[in-house]
Amino acid sequence: MQLPGNILCVTLGGHSGRVAEQLLGRGWNLSPVTDLAAAGRLQAHRKFSLGLLVVGAEPDVAEESMEACIAASPGAEWVALCEAQALESPAFRELVLGSFFDHLLQPCDLRELEMTLGHAAKRAGLRHRNEAARRCAVDALGMVGQGPAISRLREQIRKVAATDAPVLIGGESGSGKELAARAIHQCSPRASGPFVAVNCGAISPSLIQSELFGHERGAFTGASSERRGFIEAASDGTIFLDEIGDLPIELQTNLLRFLQEKTISRVGGVRNLHVDVRVVAASHVDLAEAVAVGQFREDLFYRLNVLSIEVEPLRRRMEDVPILAEYFFQRCIAKTRTRVKGFSRQALAAMLAHEWPGNVRELFNRVQRAVVMTDRRLIGPTDMGLEAVENVAGMGLDIARTTAERDVISLTLTRVGRNITHAARELGVSRMTLYRLMEKHGIALESESRLQPASAWSPAAPVIRPTPVARVGDSMDAMMKSPAAGYRSDWSGAGKPAGRA
Numbered sequence: 001m002q003l004p005g006n007i008l009c010v011t012l013g014g015h016s017g018r019v020a021e022q023l024l025g026r027g028w029n030l031s032p033v034t035d036l037a038a039a040g041r042l043q044a045h046r047k048f049s050l051g052l053l054v055v056g057a058e059p060d061v062a063e064e065s066m067e068a069c070i071a072a073s074p075g076a077e078w079v080a081l082c083e084a085q086a087l088e089s090p091a092f093r094e095l096v097l098g099s100f101f102d103h104l105l106q107p108c109d110l111r112e113l114e115m116t117l118g119h120a121a122k123r124a125g126l127r128h129r130n131e132a133a134r135r136c137a138v139d140a141l142g143m144v145g146q147g148p149a150i151s152r153l154r155e156q157i158r159k160v161a162a163t164d165a166p167v168l169i170g171g172e173s174g175s176g177k178e179l180a181a182r183a184i185h186q187c188s189p190r191a192s193g194p195f196v197a198v199n200c201g202a203i204s205p206s207l208i209q210s211e212l213f214g215h216e217r218g219a220f221t222g223a224s225s226e227r228r229g230f231i232e233a234a235s236d237g238t239i240f241l242d243e244i245g246d247l248p249i250e251l252q253t254n255l256l257r258f259l260q261e262k263t264i265s266r267v268g269g270v271r272n273l274h275v276d277v278r279v280v281a282a283s284h285v286d287l288a289e290a291v292a293v294g295q296f297r298e299d300l301f302y303r304l305n306v307l308s309i310e311v312e313p314l315r316r317r318m319e320d321v322p323i324l325a326e327y328f329f330q331r332c333i334a335k336t337r338t339r340v341k342g343f344s345r346q347a348l349a350a351m352l353a354h355e356w357p358g359n360v361r362e363l364f365n366r367v368q369r370a371v372v373m374t375d376r377r378l379i380g381p382t383d384m385g386l387e388a389v390e391n392v393a394g395m396g397l398d399i400a401r402t403t404a405e406r407d408v409i410s411l412t413l414t415r416v417g418r419n420i421t422h423a424a425r426e427l428g429v430s431r432m433t434l435y436r437l438m439e440k441h442g443i444a445l446e447s448e449s450r451l452q453p454a455s456a457w458s459p460a461a462p463v464i465r466p467t468p469v470a471r472v473g474d475s476m477d478a479m480m481k482s483p484a485a486g487y488r489s490d491w492s493g494a495g496k497p498a499g500r501a
């Protein structure tokens with residue numbers, strides 16, 4: 001057997017260090033310590049993938065300090081070696097149950113211990129691979145997701161970032177428009193300049209002109225000194241105008257002038273100031289419709305809509321839900337001491353069944369709430385305020401397969417906007433087979449169309465849309481095995497970027 005390296009062996013309570021000596025003698029790469037403080041000092045410098053706790057009959061292990069020790073080696077698996085009497089202590093039992101891969105009773109056969117350590121090492125390796133895959137899913141821009149929709153979005157961002165033209169971002173509230181705007185800025189030659197985000201809908205109409213364009217001293221009552229506006233503050237960088245549809249019509253004229261001439265004049269000022277700023281705007285309402293009803297200037301619409309990007313609602317990229325949940329979970333627990341380990345299977349199933357009207361922001365909020373509210377180690381659907389769906393445990397393979405097949409078909413149809421040809425291709429079956437399967441599972445094409453409200457976005461100007469990317473492993477079989485099918489046993493799982501004006 002190839003012996004795994006980096007084992008931290010903590011022998012407590014004056015218990016004999018004989019086990020550590022035996023393992024060392026048999027070639028195990030072991031770092032023995034006899035108290036938690038020494039363990040902490042070692043952990044500060046070395047990464048351990050395995051931990052062995054050796055205690056006697058009365059483990060004097062404060063649960064909290066042992067948990068801190070376990071937390072100091074993230075990703076490590078722990079094995080406890082104790083006397084049977086030790087398990088009489090409820091606190092110790094709880095600790096072993098919640099935080100250890102396995103436990104063995106003294107006296108213990110050395111080979112049995114070696115075997116258990118070997119299994120624990122395998123699991124640690126798997127966890128490491130999982131963690132590496134999770135890191136791959138988070139790009140340098142903090143944009144999480146691996147599905148085709150997010151890949152398309154990244155590609156669009158990369159393309160528009162290379163130019164200096166205005167960009168209009170469409171998408172529902174909470175879907176990630178501001179994140180996309182930040183990503184455009186960060187990928188652009190302006191990255192070293194400021195990124196100023198302004199929510200046009202959140203500033204009172206009486207203030208918005210001076211907030212955007214600044215004002216001169218004495219321009220109005222209370223203007224005791226001159227002040228630069230957000231546009232000037234974004235000099236050499238990017239201004240993100242969120243909810244641009246809420247900009248009062250008179251200000252739309254000023255903004256249009258700025259876009260055409262690259263100059264602004266402050267409120268109460270007479271000078272025209274040259275400002276070099278890229279404009280990225282976003283709206284969750286259909287601006288073309290706003291133009292049609294006279295609420296938005298057509299010329300401004302065309303000026304802004306030189307390049308347009310659409311961020312898909314979360315319900316059309318459900319494949320990213322588990323990975324986003326895991327990402328938010330890790331962010332939440334990074335700041336707090338918690339015993340919560342991740343998501344239960346039921347929570348994952350409930351997340352996949354939910355329609356996410358509030359999109360990614362809603363997912364973040366629900367994860368945050370669950371981490372605080374749960375009393376269990378694995379977050380359940382109710383902790384997230386979600387309705388529990390069928391319990392997959394113990395339902396039998398036939399039913400489980402059928403349920404998974406139905407879920408995968410529904411999810412795929414949802415993701416591709418209920419386009420049969422695309423769904424059949426993604427599932428790796430013919431259109432006829434897909435129709436047959438839909439009939440078998442009672443999935444009607446129209447009945448779920450409420451899941452697909454026509455996008456609030458209908459750009460009139462040319463849209464950059466790369467051709468759909470074929471996914472590796474997108475066949476029905478692969479999806480049945482994937483977490484999206486709800487068969488992963490435990491899933492553990494952002495906040496609004498600061499600095500918004």
Ligand SMILES: Nc1ncnc2c1ncn2[C@@H]1O[C@H](COP(=O)(O)OP(=O)(O)OP(=O)(O)O)[C@@H](O)[C@H]1O
Nearest residue numbers: 143144173174175176177178179360361494495496
């Ligand atoms: N792909 C993603 N990866 C990680 N976090 C994301 C992703 N998409 C959105 N978020 C997070 O979700 C939250 C909402 O995103 P964002 O503010 O960009 O949405 P929005 O579409 O601009 O919303 P609104 O229209 O209400 O302003 C933020 O905390 C953001 O960081």
